[in-house]
Amino acid sequence: MRTQRKYPLFWIVLLALIFTTTIFSSLLAPFEPNAMDMNQIYKAPNATHLLGTDQLGRDVLSRLLVGGKVTLFIAIISVVLSSIIGIIYGGISGYFGGAIDAVMMRILEAFLTIPSLVIVLALQAIMQGSVWRMAMIMGVTGWFVTARIVRSEFIRLKELEFVQMAKMFRTPLWKILFGHLLRNCIPAIFVVTIFNFAGAIFTEVSLSFLGIGVPPATPSWGTMLYTAQNDLLVGAWWMGLFPGLFIFVTILCVQVIGGTFKQGGRSHI
Amino acid sequence: MEVLSNKGGDHIFKIENVAVHLNGKYLIHDVSFTVPKGQITAVIGESGSGKSTTLSALLGMLPAQAVMEGSILFNERNLMELSEQERAGLRKKHFFTIFQDATNSFSPTLKIKQQLYRLTASRLGQKEEAFLGKITAILKDLNLPEDVLNRYPFELSGGMLQRCMLACAFYNEPDVLMADEPTSALDMLHQQEFIKLLKNLHARLGATIILITHDLGVAAIADSMIVMKNGEIVEAGQVAEIFKEPKHPYTKRLVANHF
Amino acid sequence: MIAKWLGKRVIMGTIVLIIVSFLSFFMMHAAPGNPATAYYGGNAQTLTTGEKERIEQAFGLDKPVLFQYGTWLGEALQGNLGYSAKEGRPVSTILLERLPNTLQLIVLTLFLVTITSIWLGLQAGMKEGSLLDRGLSIFSIASSAIPPFWLGILFIMVFSITLGWLPSSGMNDVRGDGGLVDRLYHMVLPLTVLVISHVGIFARFLQDSVKVENHSYYVQVARANGVSEREIRSMILRNAVIPYINYVGVTIPSFFGGSIVVETLFSWSGLGQLLVKSVMVKDFPVLMGAILIIGVVVVICLFIIDVLMICLNPRLRRGGFV
Numbered sequence: 001m002r003t004q005r006k007y008p009l010f011w012i013v014l015l016a017l018i019f020t021t022t023i024f025s026s027l028l029a030p031f032e033p034n035a036m037d038m039n040q041i042y043k044a045p046n047a048t049h050l051l052g053t054d055q056l057g058r059d060v061l062s063r064l065l066v067g068g069k070v071t072l073f074i075a076i077i078s079v080v081l082s083s084i085i086g087i088i089y090g091g092i093s094g095y096f097g098g099a100i101d102a103v104m105m106r107i108l109e110a111f112l113t114i115p116s117l118v119i120v121l122a123l124q125a126i127m128q129g130s131v132w133r134m135a136m137i138m139g140v141t142g143w144f145v146t147a148r149i150v151r152s153e154f155i156r157l158k159e160l161e162f163v164q165m166a167k168m169f170r171t172p173l174w175k176i177l178f179g180h181l182l183r184n185c186i187p188a189i190f191v192v193t194i195f196n197f198a199g200a201i202f203t204e205v206s207l208s209f210l211g212i213g214v215p216p217a218t219p220s221w222g223t224m225l226y227t228a229q230n231d232l233l234v235g236a237w238w239m240g241l242f243p244g245l246f247i248f249v250t251i252l253c254v255q256v257i258g259g260t261f262k263q264g265g266r267s268h269i
Numbered sequence: 270m271e272v273l274s275n276k277g278g279d280h281i282f283k284i285e286n287v288a289v290h291l292n293g294k295y296l297i298h299d300v301s302f303t304v305p306k307g308q309i310t311a312v313i314g315e316s317g318s319g320k321s322t323t324l325s326a327l328l329g330m331l332p333a334q335a336v337m338e339g340s341i342l343f344n345e346r347n348l349m350e351l352s353e354q355e356r357a358g359l360r361k362k363h364f365f366t367i368f369q370d371a372t373n374s375f376s377p378t379l380k381i382k383q384q385l386y387r388l389t390a391s392r393l394g395q396k397e398e399a400f401l402g403k404i405t406a407i408l409k410d411l412n413l414p415e416d417v418l419n420r421y422p423f424e425l426s427g428g429m430l431q432r433c434m435l436a437c438a439f440y441n442e443p444d445v446l447m448a449d450e451p452t453s454a455l456d457m458l459h460q461q462e463f464i465k466l467l468k469n470l471h472a473r474l475g476a477t478i479i480l481i482t483h484d485l486g487v488a489a490i491a492d493s494m495i496v497m498k499n500g501e502i503v504e505a506g507q508v509a510e511i512f513k514e515p516k517h518p519y520t521k522r523l524v525a526n527h528f
Numbered sequence: 529m530i531a532k533w534l535g536k537r538v539i540m541g542t543i544v545l546i547i548v549s550f551l552s553f554f555m556m557h558a559a560p561g562n563p564a565t566a567y568y569g570g571n572a573q574t575l576t577t578g579e580k581e582r583i584e585q586a587f588g589l590d591k592p593v594l595f596q597y598g599t600w601l602g603e604a605l606q607g608n609l610g611y612s613a614k615e616g617r618p619v620s621t622i623l624l625e626r627l628p629n630t631l632q633l634i635v636l637t638l639f640l641v642t643i644t645s646i647w648l649g650l651q652a653g654m655k656e657g658s659l660l661d662r663g664l665s666i667f668s669i670a671s672s673a674i675p676p677f678w679l680g681i682l683f684i685m686v687f688s689i690t691l692g693w694l695p696s697s698g699m700n701d702v703r704g705d706g707g708l709v710d711r712l713y714h715m716v717l718p719l720t721v722l723v724i725s726h727v728g729i730f731a732r733f734l735q736d737s738v739k740v741e742n743h744s745y746y747v748q749v750a751r752a753n754g755v756s757e758r759e760i761r762s763m764i765l766r767n768a769v770i771p772y773i774n775y776v777g778v779t780i781p782s783f784f785g786g787s788i789v790v791e792t793l794f795s796w797s798g799l800g801q802l803l804v805k806s807v808m809v810k811d812f813p814v815l816m817g818a819i820l821i822i823g824v825v826v827v828i829c830l831f832i833i834d835v836l837m838i839c840l841n842p843r844l845r846r847g848g849f850v
Binding site (some may be wrong): 359361364368370373422 | 547624705744745746748749750751752753754755756761763767770840843846
């Protein structure tokens, strides 16, 4: 009994909606996200400020929309970077095999043993700073799983007849690597990239929440929860609830979509 | 040998007009036959002929989505009217079944001792000490070294594991022993040996045996046989008669190929 | 066979620790400025050249980098991890104060997560299509999308601020005697957050492997022969738990990652909180030490998992193919 899996249309539309509103956040935001209004400090959600205001009287909804831009930007840049590194590392390891593969895999396993948040933290300590730097740091530390998947796909594919044929006809190495092998493991890379994207959002908000991500003055979903720790004491529950809800729904969309593709394809994570 | 004289109207199974369909497709239909008590009945046919479905129906273990029509009487009780528990009870008290793939018939992480215990003494509510004495004697009869009990399935060959299953049959002395292609995963030498042991078991216990196979050589040890094709019975009768004078063209071809 | 396999694992663990030590050592050297600036923070500019040289000598900074690494590693192996740049106390002392607190949290989390997830996963996996089966699948996806710190914030909002039932920070009551009951009382919220954010995926993993086992050949054989459901269930669990324990091993590092965030939120003075603090104030000696000790603990945990795997999987014990 194989049940037909539904296309996760609902989640794709929801995610697309989140993306569009964040991209056009400056147009959509009802208020200027950094505009302070001392008469409107800590106002609970109401008709004017749909999600309330913060300790400086800034509109929470507007800050959330703009904040999403920072979070998603970092996640996208870091995932692109980590995919590139992962493909190159895993590709070399899988295609050449032998001693190269053995050494590269031992190193990879070692990296997988260290909690990734610890590595990111360490790098943040040295070069804390801009949004770009943070995306770089997360990219450099987020490629391990991609590399493992690409490696196993390459090992599987390189034994197949069409690759052996290409080798026999002395097709240039780069053509074999990119034209034949890489093209055929795109579905697997796609799935792992989706999950990496969810992971990157997770890492960014975690770091910003800890106060060592993007500078606390920059509105991002993580930094808003960072400041929310103080807001809770004065009873501003909306400061803690809404940013987290945005993060939760976004990650949920990404995970559900990734999960569907994972079951549909033949990837093995 | 007095059990063999027990021919005539004494049936242990009476299967009448049984049909099984799954998702609107018939797996077997119009299946009617009787299984005489104390005899070996062979069900022969190629894969997809419905012989395994027939066995599942007898065991009451059809897939949940399958629908069954007709009736199966075991000792005059209609299996269709029994609850899931009662059917499990029948499988525990009256039947024993040996399957084709002996290497996968055992859990990979338990020693043979515990697995044989679960397949025998535990079903009958006996203690482990009593079990050990009896099973050791049976294993010896079956030419199995005693230390198989302390081995894991992956340390034994398919032939040895199939003999372990047979040991369970000897232990349980079931009213009906069912065997689903018990020899097709074994090599020639082990096939011969297994058949010999099966005959031996039949002579000693007088159990009714339902032997499902695609191999006429194996079916030759049976008293009567049923030939299935495409979910239907195409021929049934005494083995000796069918071998001598097959009627249906399919059986004719089978017999011709065999000799 | 086992000796060879374990030997491989020990070598692997050593490689991991070497990489971790490299990482933490060179991190300090890649840092802007040097330990002197780190030590004096913003006041570094006011130092005279003589003072700078004196500090650099004290830190061994005039020697080649690899030489410094060797010295540092040799000292570290003897338990000497240097002195905190902020507190001036030995790093090893600070770490040893913190380590038990983190271990309490993580060991209890692991214990609760494995017990609960095995029980839930087995129940759900054995009853395919049931409410529990489908409910657990949904819970597992949802719980893996909840950031643990947000869950913690929600819990603090509800249980500490609104209801006033549970403490939101610290490990002991200031006026209390610091006893076990008090400690556990303070542990409820951080523990619950860590357990909820991990239990879903673990239960889901076991649930899936129970389903695979439940459809396997040997289970069909056992059912056909009237083996009791209780005995079948125990066979299934015995086999399903092997990939599960392996999965726990793979996920152990993420427990430490999760505890960093949770310790910081609940002011639990463990290694995670120490790590975050030392990043903020750029206390590099402490940071290096904390990373190193987390690496050591993870490697030890993985080794325990490996031993457990040998106990559970007869194929590893009895040769055969690994």
